[in-house]
Amino acid sequence: MGHDGVVETFATYLREHGLPVTAQRLAIAHVLLGSERHLSADDVASELARAHSRIGLATVYRTIELLVKSGLLVERDFGEGFRRFEPARDIPHHEHLLCTVCGTVHEFRDERLERMTTLVAEANGFARQRHLLVIYGVCADCQRAAPIRRSPLTRP
Numbered sequence: 300m301g302h303d304g305v306v307e308t309f310a311t312y313l314r315e316h317g318l319p320v321t322a323q324r325l326a327i328a329h330v331l332l333g334s335e336r337h338l339s340a341d342d343v344a345s346e347l348a349r350a351h352s353r354i355g356l357a358t359v360y361r362t363i364e365l366l367v368k369s370g371l372l373v374e375r376d377f378g379e380g381f382r383r384f385e386p387a388r389d390i391p392h393h394e395h396l397l398c399t400v401c402g403t404v405h406e407f408r409d410e411r412l413e414r415m416t417t418l419v420a421e422a423n424g425f426a427r428q429r430h431l432l433v434i435y436g437v438c439a440d441c442q443r444a445a446p447i448r449r450s451p452l453t454r455p
């Protein structure tokens with residue numbers, strides 16, 4: 300998947316900070332930095348358990364903190380009561396769509412939306428710094444699997 304280089308960068312970060320480069324830490328980094336998805340700590344632990352090693356959740360959390368500190372991993376809070384993480388790839392700023400049925404997170408970027416946030420900020424006398432947008436809904440796969448439950452808000 301071409302993310303071995305990033306895992307190596309993490310190993311270098313650990314060495315430079317006098318922290319042990321353990322197989323467990325590298326396995327956790329491998330899962331998180333190689334994922335296209337937005338994983339939670341639980342996701343990482345169960346993925347590792349499925350693959351090979353039994354790594355405690357505390358170790359997963361500690362390694363995640365190190366990955367975030369190193370700048371290789373970005374934290375996301377979608378208001379679900381837990382945090383998710385995605386690799387800090389060279390991709391530009393993007394927004395997220397979150398499926399409330401299967402929990403899948405999709406990414407998108409839209410120039411019109413970017414311009415819109417600037418206009419709204421200006422109209423309110425704001426010097427825009429940044430923005431976050433999450434669209435909650437039901438993904439195409441889940442819509443096919445079951446009929447859409449309309450939220451009370453969208454009901455006429």
Ligand SMILES: [Zn+2]
Nearest residue numbers: 398401438441
């Ligand atoms: Zn879904």
Ligand SMILES: [Zn+2]
Nearest residue numbers: 385393395406
């Ligand atoms: Zn993302």
